[in-house]
Amino acid sequence: MDDSLSLDAKLLAETNQGDNAPPLSVSEISGSLKRVVEDRFGYVRIRGEISGYKRAASGHVYLALKDDKAVLDGVMWKGNAGRLAFAPEDGIEVVVSGKLTTYPGRSKYQVVIDKMELAGEGALMQLFEKLKAKLAGEGLFDADRKRAIPFLPKTIGVVTSPTGSVIRDILHRLADRCPSHVIVWPVLVQGEGAAKQIAAAINGFSNMPEDGAAERPDLVIVARGGGSIEDLWSFNEEEVVRAVANCSIPLISAVGHETDTTLCDFAADLRAPTPTAAAEMAVPVRAEWLASLSESKARMARSVQRGLSTAQERLEAQRRLMPALTDLLRPHQQRLDELSEAMKYALGQAISSARSRFSLSDGALKPAVLRRYHDRAMERLEAVKLSPALLTKRVGEAAQRLDGLARLLNQVSPDGPLKRGYARVSSARGQFIGSREDALFAGAVNLHFHDGTVDAEIVGAAVQTSRPRVAPDNPLVTEKQASQPAAKPKRVKKPADDRQQDLF
Structure with missing residues (x-):
């Protein structure tokens, strides 16, 4: 291996004496x-x-x-x-x-x-267009969201700076046209925090209760004077635009001059070119309004008078076509006269006829005639008198028939055998008892003899049976009444025999 190459490629890092580039962390x-x-x-x-x-x-x-x-x-x-x-x-x-x-x-x-x-302004306009497209896509600028401005608002809320000329112009124009009650919500209209204050003021008016301590406005005006796009930028902030669109009270946007445009103008119910124009749009001119009312009143009076005149003309035309009242009444008057004369004649005839009938019967009512009728009636009455022998014979025949019926009654009467020592038994309610079982169920009984009645009580074991305790000879006595304890009857004295012996 080359020695020079081995010197450059060392395995371990070394710090040489005098090295001015020590390794750093x-x-x-x-x-x-x-x-x-x-x-x-x-x-x-x-x-x-x-x-x-x-x-x-x-x-x-x-x-x-x-x-x-x-x-x-x-x-x-x-x-x-x-x-x-x-x-x-x-x-x-x-x-x-x-x-x-x-x-x-x-x-x-x-x-x-x-x-x-x-x-620069180019960036501002770019931001303006982007935010405008976004809010328009959400429908905040749609025409169907716009509400009509009230014709004559009683109270007007104004969101603006309290120190600028805008509020003075609005108040002055309202006083000239039609004085109204104005509530000012003071806010910053530019700079840091202005957008939050404007949005809070709009939401504050919108959330006021109908019956609160402070009177709720019928109309809200958001106003600011003219300025550059930077000065008006607070009215392009999204939170302000959303507050304007969601306000529950009709709102007029009056920001800047006529050539200035903000996003609040698109979201508001009505855009005014200037704050002064907003005041003019908010209320009518009182003098013009009163003049219009006077003109309407005069037109209404003329219309009513014209209608009355037309009606009178039509009535007069109809009157001329109708016959006279005297012509309508004359036939009826003539008929009335005829009926009056006929009634007088008929009344005289009726009186004459009645007098004739009375004259005919007047002779039959003379005292001699009445006396003769009376005598004849008495003679007929004497002729129909009954002789005592005939009456006696008829009475005797009737007495014989009555005695025969009495003997037959004694034979079939249940009290007939009582004279021969028998007794008839009945319950306390007078129901007939003809068996031992009925007597045991009855308990208390009455014994009828030929010379009177004796109360008695049956002593012995009762026979258990599902039938009523006493056979109800009387159909009006129910099973429940028959099962109740019998009340002790009062003793009745037998009446004396008062049989009629003679009819006279």
Whole structure:
């Protein structure tokens, strides 16, 4: 093997005497590189296009800046990211200010961003168009979302700066046209935090209750004076545009001058070219309104009068076509006269006929005639008188028939054998008992003799049977009533024989 080659390729690293390049550790070289970069590039401004924009849960922002030849990583800490005046997006060209540093953990260098700005109006318009397309795709600018502005709002809410000329112009124009109650919600209209205040004010008006302590506006005006696109950018922020689109109260956007356009104008129910024009759109001119009401009142009166005149003309024309009232009544009056005369004649005839009939019957009502009728009636009455012998004979025949019926009754009567020593047994309710079994079930019985009734109680074992305790001769007595204990009957005294012996 060649000796020179063996001297260059040594197995172990050695440090020679006087060597000015001693080996450094990775950490040492990384630290040295970090110090050099930070000392050399302690403050830089870099222009580039945002790529890979991401906001972490911690609030820090990570992104990359690129152009057509290189890419530079960047980071923006939470405090600086919260003060951004716009919402960064991929593809937007920006100018960042900060310092370069290295990240030894990955052998990378990056820019720590302290401030971020859009790279001119072109970048702003690019961001404007991207956000406009996004919100339009969600339907926030659709025409069917627009609501009609109330004709005469009682209360108007205004979101604007309390110190600018805008609010004075609005109040002055409202006072000239039609005085209304105005509630001003003061906000910043540009700069850091303006977008959050404007969105909060719109949402505040929208969320006011109908019956709250403060009167809820019928109309909201979002207003700002003119300015550059940077000055008006707060009204292009997404949170402001969404607040305008979601407001539950009809809203007029009056931001900038007539040539200025913001995304709030697309989301609002109505766009006004200036704040003063917004006040003119909000309310009518009171004098013109009163004049219009007076004119409408006069037109209505003329219309009513014209209708009355037309109706009167038509009525007069119809009246001329109709016959006179006297012509209509004359036939009826004539008929009435005829009926009146006929009634007088008929009444006289009826009276004459009645007098004739009365004269004919007047002779039959004389006292002599009545007395003669009376005498004849008495004679006929005397002729039909009955003799005592005939009456006696008829009474005797009736008495014989009655005695025969009495004897027959005694023969078939159940009390007939009682005089021969027999007794008739009945229950306490008067039901007939004809067997030992019925007597045992009855318990208490009545013994009927020819000279009276005796109460008795049956002593002995009862016969178990499913039939009623007493055979119900009376169909009105139910089984339940028959099973109840019998009440002790009152003793009834036998009535004396009061048989009629004579009819007279």
